[in-house]
Amino acid sequence: MAGDQLLLTALDVLCCRLSYDVQNEVKDLTRTWKKTIKVSIGIDPAEIFSGADWALMVGAKPRGPGMERADLLNQNGEIFQQQGRALNESADPNCKIIVVGNPCNTNALIAMENAPRIPRRNFHALTRLDENRAKCQLALKAGKFYTSVSRVAIWGNHSTTQVPDFLNAKIGGLPAMNVIRDDKWFKDEFTPRVAQRGGALIKKWGKSSAASTAVSVADAIRSLVVPTPAGDCFSTAVCSDGNPYGVKDGLIFSFPCRSKGDGDYEICDDFILDDWLRQKLAATEDELSKERDCVSHLIGVMGGSCDIRGAEDTSVPGEM
Numbered sequence: 001m002a003g004d005q006l007l008l009t010a011l012d013v014l015c016c017r018l019s020y021d022v023q024n025e026v027k028d029l030t031r032t033w034k035k036t037i038k039v040s041i042g043i044d045p046a047e048i049f050s051g052a053d054w055a056l057m058v059g060a061k062p063r064g065p066g067m068e069r070a071d072l073l074n075q076n077g078e079i080f081q082q083q084g085r086a087l088n089e090s091a092d093p094n095c096k097i098i099v100v101g102n103p104c105n106t107n108a109l110i111a112m113e114n115a116p117r118i119p120r121r122n123f124h125a126l127t128r129l130d131e132n133r134a135k136c137q138l139a140l141k142a143g144k145f146y147t148s149v150s151r152v153a154i155w156g157n158h159s160t161t162q163v164p165d166f167l168n169a170k171i172g173g174l175p176a177m178n179v180i181r182d183d184k185w186f187k188d189e190f191t192p193r194v195a196q197r198g199g200a201l202i203k204k205w206g207k208s209s210a211a212s213t214a215v216s217v218a219d220a221i222r223s224l225v226v227p228t229p230a231g232d233c234f235s236t237a238v239c240s241d242g243n244p245y246g247v248k249d250g251l252i253f254s255f256p257c258r259s260k261g262d263g264d265y266e267i268c269d270d271f272i273l274d275d276w277l278r279q280k281l282a283a284t285e286d287e288l289s290k291e292r293d294c295v296s297h298l299i300g301v302m303g304g305s306c307d308i309r310g311a312e313d314t315s316v317p318g319e320m
């Protein structure tokens, strides 16, 4: 932000893909803003991130034919190592970073570990899309409006091991489990449907969800700049250091959070965990630990070894 001007700079390795039509379309948005928007594009991350207050990191390589999850982690990891270093070099020291490109939790971890000048708590990976999907499923099942659903946490990884939390969710201010009295539906339908939604959409359309992702990125930013209503939360994957739920430190793990609207947040400490949730949390934590081991060479940790090659694939499928 510079005075009354919002500076929007975009980084894309294929600069030409962000055509001038796109630039002009973004400029047209000026009408809806109080500030004027200056749009520019480029290919040098250090130049593009210069002085940035917010960095929305969407660019990533989609999974190609025959590519294993470990390969995806490695190839995208290298991108986020380079971009983390560039953020460290030139972004505003209090820049907030939201990583969308998959595998977004571990990409955010790599960027964070390569940008020691920026507080670790400023790095986010997008799980707001999963929260929105979970709220939508609860509203549909209960026959209520989406806006009546609150306190929906997504725990862990933005992959099929993620845990959409129905235990703490509310519908119309009441516990969701008292409104939808169907334990089997919550565990056997709701949970996998939310966790596998991204994959299902790719299967159907051959592309990642774009419109709902864009909306959820806007929601994720709004959650940080508007105070969270009393008793509610929003989900975002953030650094697990010192979290109140005993998840091991040094992961980018999705938690229920609250904000005063100042761009910062705190992890809610009043969510109830039962045995089922604990077991699910342990599985997604384990997955994130393994992903971290696979990228140890990109985060300056010695002696890590990657043992997810050939293992069951729990990432959202991408293009295979």
Ligand SMILES: NC(=O)c1ccc[n+]([C@@H]2O[C@H](COP(=O)([O-])OP(=O)(O)OC[C@H]3O[C@@H](n4cnc5c(N)ncnc54)[C@H](O)[C@@H]3O)[C@@H](O)[C@H]2O)c1
Pocket (backbone or CB within 6 Å): 011, 012, 013, 014, 017, 058, 059, 060, 061, 062, 079, 099, 100, 101, 102, 103, 104, 125, 126, 127, 129, 130, 158, 207, 208, 209, 210, 213, 318
């Ligand atoms: N976290 C989420 O909820 C969520 C939701 C939807 C999509 N995604 C992920 O977001 C990413 C983008 O999805 P998409 O459908 O827009 O993909 P896309 O392939 O249409 O676009 C990716 C863009 O990234 C650019 N890019 C590739 N490498 C780059 C690099 N090193 N630096 C800068 N730009 C680079 C490409 O040129 C392309 O324009 C994917 O990884 C996708 O899996 C995440």
Ligand SMILES: O=C(O)C[C@H](O)C(=O)O
Pocket (backbone or CB within 6 Å): 102, 129, 197, 198, 199, 201, 202, 208, 209, 316, 317, 318
């Ligand atoms: O891009 C993907 O692999 C899917 C995406 O993360 C989504 O949840 O829609």
